[in-house]
Amino acid sequence: MDDPKTAPEPGHEKAEQASRIFAASRSFGITPEQYMLPAQQQIRMLDAAGTLVPVEQQGTGPGHEYPIPEDEVLLKAYAALVAGRRINDQNYALVRQGRLAVYPSSHGQEACQVGAALCLEPGDWMFPTYRDTVSVISRGVDPLEVMVSFRGDWHCGYDPREHRVGAMSTPLTTQLLHAVGVAHAAKLRGEETVVLAMCGDGATSEGDFHEALNFAAVFEVPVVFFVQNNGYAISVPLSSQSAAPSLAHKAIGYGLAGEQVDGNDMVAVLATLRRAVHLARENSMPLLVEAVTYRMQAHTNADDETRYRDREEVEQWKQKDPLLRMQTFLTGEGLLDDDAAGRITEAAEKVASSLRQAMTADPAENPLEIFDHVYAAPTAQLLAQRAQLDDELQRATTDEGAQ
């Protein structure tokens, strides 16, 4: 006989999603709640100085186990971190020189940026935001193609399908639903495609965040929602954004598992994301990972951060720099010597100098292209407007010639 307390009312039978969570939690010997709620503390493997934290202090446990990635993966991550930092700083300089229209820097968040790219297989997808330049480049998209939008040449400069990277999205959290759709299409065709869907802390207040988590859980699709909690949405701190114990806690309300990780710990971020991607793929289930990190620079070049945070706070986060921590760790483990470090720095320098060169050149854009992609075949009205602009341009050239 069913326990009257747990037997469902007619028409209220448990959704299958719940039983998947039950199956997963049972396999770890814990309750579904223990599985869906984040671990008691942030997952952390390196302390602020970059020393490996003893296993019992890492925050891991049954159902929340995150094996440390192999040495070569860690080294690859370090190289991407160095390149990522270099790209952030190069672009920051290019903005100041007026070479870029805008650049939302991820300086300080590079461990998250790199982790997001390195946890995925080539056949997987990533849906990044405006802040995720370093993730997109780490995924393999040509840096010059990524910069097309920040230089102001066109909205998106790369082919999203080529590297399976969505166009960097500005309307907050709209891209999370695109991630769900990509995963759902793949699932219907029987493909094992995991989709990493990225957003910031402030963005979790948007309706599409809620709808995406809910759809993903109901559709049982392998989407890993990756929230980079850098403490602020432009000027608004997280405390004005959410009353939840953590953003990772939001997962359980939708029937998926959430975890919170130290976002400035490259080892922990990569371990957590890799395991989340693995679980998503194995069980065809969504998960949520919240990485606690900090944006070291202003929101964009147009922002004045002194109006909402003091220097002291920023200085405190400097002590937790993801790059230094990783470097200390790898050196201490004997995985990184001066030679290797030198090669890595050199490679990063190359990327930066090619960016510098490319961004100082002024490409000749074709103004008439603004009409070309609106529809598969231009409408009669667009053809007429195109002809009008063409005529204006030609008259302008003739006038110039006459002077």
Added chain:
Amino acid sequence: MSTITATSTTTFASALNTAMSDAMEADESVVVFGEDVGTLGGVFRITDGLTKRFGSNRCFDTPLAESGIAGTAVGMAINGMRPVIEMQFDAFAFPALEQIFSHIAKMANRTRGRVRLPIVIRIPYGGGVGGVEHHCDSSEAYYAHTAGLKVFTPSTAADAYLMLREAIDTEDPVVFFEPKKLYWSKAPEDLSTLRQAYESESENSRRIGAQGQAVVVREGSDVSIVSYGPSVATALKAAEAAAEDGISAEVLDMRSLVPFDEAGLIRSVEKTGRAVVVAEAQGFVSVASEIAARIQERCFHSLASPVLRVTGFDIPYPAPKLEEHHLPDVDRILDALDEMQWED
């Protein structure tokens, strides 16, 4: 309403339903989803039987969230599918507007044509059915104003079939407005004739949109009544009544608001020299305004009188008992015709 033949069983609703099932049969990547579209077959039964026939992978219910439906469609289209999504009623599509305006309309342009989103957004619209608030809006102007969207609205059951098939086949996103008061109207053609007509068209014309043409649904020589969707039937009745007063009115059904068949419009108005535009939506900043402006720009020297509009008033859609006062009707169209400087 146009001719009804007793023998035909083709209704506007069954034409839409068959268009979807034919498209799903022809192309495995066509999927249908929305609220209540699965087991129930939609609140208007337009998707009736699709889940049963094609399985719940091809036609399925989603959680109740319109932005979620539209946003998921974006992702599915990025990943090779051709989603046909249903918005339950006109005013309930509004939560999806950010996805529609910021992504569905812009993705092809954003990516320089690399990612086109062949999504169809079906929206039952318009009034005249005694619907309560939020169930009778004519919201076509918002979408027609948004570059990157095509906007279709059939006025006959035959067009319901042909235009929905084309909407599904075209590479561009299409907002497909279904006049809900026409759902049970009938077509003289049977569906297999329509199917043959559609499938005999070339692949190319199906993809780029041969249906985007206005049609003259009644020939006339004195005035053009320009209309679309649910108002075409009213325009036809008005033309019939006008004939009794000795006025020969031509009725033009625009069918597709985007792309807009300006050439077809000009041809008719240059011939008749007068034009009245009829639509249910509020007139201020409306599709009717756009049509009137274009007639004025292109046909000024052929015009014998000012271009007039007969539209809904500039009010929120009224309660069911009052809607008859709001909707353009035959008398209001005839009044407009009376104003058109007939003595020279």
